[in-house]
Amino acid sequence: MAPTQDALYRELDLELSWSERDLPERERTKHVHRLHPYLGKFVPQLVEALLARHLPRARRVLDPFAGSGTTLVQALEDGRDATGIDVAAFNCLLMEVKTRRFNLFALESELRDALGRLEGFDGAAPEKPSAYVKAWYAPRAAAELLFFRSLVDEYEHADVLRVVLARAARSARRTTHFDLDFPRTPQLEEYWCHKHRRTCRPIDRAAHFLRRYALDTLARIREFSRVRDRTAAADVLHGDVRELDLESFDGVVTSPPYPGLIDYHEQHRYAYELLGLDDRRELEVGAAARGTSAKALGEYVEGIAAALENVRRALRTQSKVVIVINDRRDLYPQILERAGLAVETRYRRHVNRRTGRRAGEFFEDVIVAG
Numbered sequence: 001m002a003p004t005q006d007a008l009y010r011e012l013d014l015e016l017s018w019s020e021r022d023l024p025e026r027e028r029t030k031h032v033h034r035l036h037p038y039l040g041k042f043v044p045q046l047v048e049a050l051l052a053r054h055l056p057r058a059r060r061v062l063d064p065f066a067g068s069g070t071t072l073v074q075a076l077e078d079g080r081d082a083t084g085i086d087v088a089a090f091n092c093l094l095m096e097v098k099t100r101r102f103n104l105f106a107l108e109s110e111l112r113d114a115l116g117r118l119e120g121f122d123g124a125a126p127e128k129p130s131a132y133v134k135a136w137y138a139p140r141a142a143a144e145l146l147f148f149r150s151l152v153d154e155y156e157h158a159d160v161l162r163v164v165l166a167r168a169a170r171s172a173r174r175t176t177h178f179d180l181d182f183p184r185t186p187q188l189e190e191y192w193c194h195k196h197r198r199t200c201r202p203i204d205r206a207a208h209f210l211r212r213y214a215l216d217t218l219a220r221i222r223e224f225s226r227v228r229d230r231t232a233a234a235d236v237l238h239g240d241v242r243e244l245d246l247e248s249f250d251g252v253v254t255s256p257p258y259p260g261l262i263d264y265h266e267q268h269r270y271a272y273e274l275l276g277l278d279d280r281r282e283l284e285v286g287a288a289a290r291g292t293s294a295k296a297l298g299e300y301v302e303g304i305a306a307a308l309e310n311v312r313r314a315l316r317t318q319s320k321v322v323i324v325i326n327d328r329r330d331l332y333p334q335i336l337e338r339a340g341l342a343v344e345t346r347y348r349r350h351v352n353r354r355t356g357r358r359a360g361e362f363f364e365d366v367i368v369a370g
Contacts, residue, residue: 011347011348012347012348012349012350012363013347013348013349015049016046016349016366017350017351018043018045018352019352020352023043023045027045028043028045028352030044030223031073031220031221031223031224031227032073032221032223032224033068033070033073033098034220035094035097035163035217035220036068036094036163036167037167037170037181038067038068038094039181039262039267040067040258040261041067041070041255042070042255042324042364043070044070044073044074046324046349047070047071047074048074048077048078050253050322050324051075051078051080051253054251054322054368055250055251055253055320055322058080058249058250058251058319058320059081059250060081060082060247060248060249060250061075061080061081061082061083061250061251062082062085062246062251062252062311062314063082063083063084063085063252063253063254064085064241064252064307064311065085065086065254065255065257065307066084066085066091066236066254067091067255067264068091068094068095068098069084069091069094069095069098069099069234069236072084072095072098072099072234073099073224075232075234076099076228076229076232076234077224077227077228077229078229078232079231079232080229080232081232081233082234083234083235083236083237083247083249084099084234084236085236085237085239086236086237086238087238087240087241087280087283087284088264088280088281088284089272090166090264090271090272090275090277091264092236092237092238093159093162093163093166093271093275095234095236096159096236097159097163097221098224099234099236100159101225102221102225104218104221104222106156106157107157107160107221108218110155110156110161111157111161111164111214111217111218114151114155114161115210115211115214117151118144118147118148118151121143121144121147121207123140123143124143125143125146125147126146126147126150127146127150129142129146130273132269132270132273133145133146133273133274135186136270137169137172137173137174138174138202138204138205140204140206141172141203141204144205144206144207144210145168145169145172145206145210145274148161148164148165148168148210149165149274149275152165160217160221161214162275163217164210164213164214164217165210165274166268166270166271166274166275167209167213168206168210168212168213169206169270169271169274170268170270170271171206171209171213172203172206172209173203173270174186174187174203175187175202176193176194176195176200177193177195177200178193178194178195181267186202187202189202240280240283241307241310241311242303242306242307242310246310246313246314247314248314248316249311249314249315249319250315250319251315251319251320251322252315252319252321252322252323253322253324254321254323254324255323255325256285256286256304256307257285258286258325259286259292259296259297259300259329260287260288260290260291260292260296260300262288263284263287264284264287265281265284265287266281266288266289285299285300285303285304285307286300286303286304297329297331300331301331301338304331304335304339305334305335305336305338305339306339308321308335308336308339309339309340311339312340318370319370320368320369321368321369322366322367322368323365323366323368323369324364324365324366325364325365325367326362326363326364326365327365327367336367336369341369341370342369342370343367343368344368344369344370345368346365346368347365347366348363348364348365348366349364350362350363351364
């Protein structure tokens with residue numbers, strides 16, 4: 001029998017279960033947290049609360065499955081040093097841009113110079129598009145993206161321009177407006193748009209996205225520069241956490257990948273194609289392509305346990321490991337035992353799922369181990 005609503009809510013940590021009214025999207029995506037859309041990230045307010053609740057005195061924080069860098073950004077805002085590790089090159093690019101200190105005057109000058117050159121673009125692509133670009137972008141959109149890419153390496157802040165390019169490429173694909181997360185095939189004809197409630201056409205240009213996101217990126221970096229601590233710093237490590245030699249840390253806040261749910265290399269395929277990033281998807285733990293068979297779940301348990309065991313060796317005495325995960329298969333007790341960690345407390349939170357077209361209730365477990 002399904003639990004009643006009252007019984008369900010008695011099991012929840014209501015302080016961490018925000019409603020849309022309590023925590024609107026503009027707050028969940030404040031400053032650099034929205035430099036680029038990223039599926040599956042936890043909200044910064046949750047990281048902020050978990051750091052205060054479970055790691056109040058931690059000065060060096062680690063996120064071994066850092067994703068888009070939410071833990072790092074919030075640690076910097078809270079005056080803590082942080083290190084993020086991820087096997088996906090695009091994730092590391094995002095983290096680098098979100099956490100780096102910039103000369104804002106120089107950054108603005110370069111972004112505006114690139115946009116000025118884009119204004120004078122004559123429409124002739126500087127190179128032949130790849131099969132992927134040709135399939136997923138209208139000719140003019142492809143030409144504009146390739147032209148912008150040809151400019152990137154001329155600038156000191158090339159990584160910022162790469163993030164702008166990736167964000168524009170995500171929006172400019174030939175797909176429906178309501179399905180930017182999981183497009184399956186290029187959309188070539190008019191369609192009924194569930195987002196706009198009218199008939200829409202596939203995107204045929206990219207320049208307006210490049211302009212919009214360049215200015216938005218500048219504004220978000222500037223906003224974060226006002227609230228980040230002046231002395232705290234972040235390190236980004238591109239690699240497999242199971243294999244890295246780690247320094248000493250005071251605690252961990254992380255949200256590991258879910259088994260068989262999202263392939264983050266495929267999710268950002270446009271970025272890998274346009275930026276020529278190193279694709280290490282074979283090292284992704286729990287990648288969607290592996291599914292959720294008994295064998296795949298066994299590999300997931302083994303992979304996460306090996307990662308957390310290596311992390312444990314780098315933790316100072318009495319350090320806490322805080323994990324946010326929807327552990328509906330109850331895999332984490334055995335994962336933590338294999339990693340040499342013991343569960344100290346565990347509670348649930350309700351997740352706000354207003355954005356996107358995903359339906360149904362969703363909950364996460366917060367597991368504190370040591």
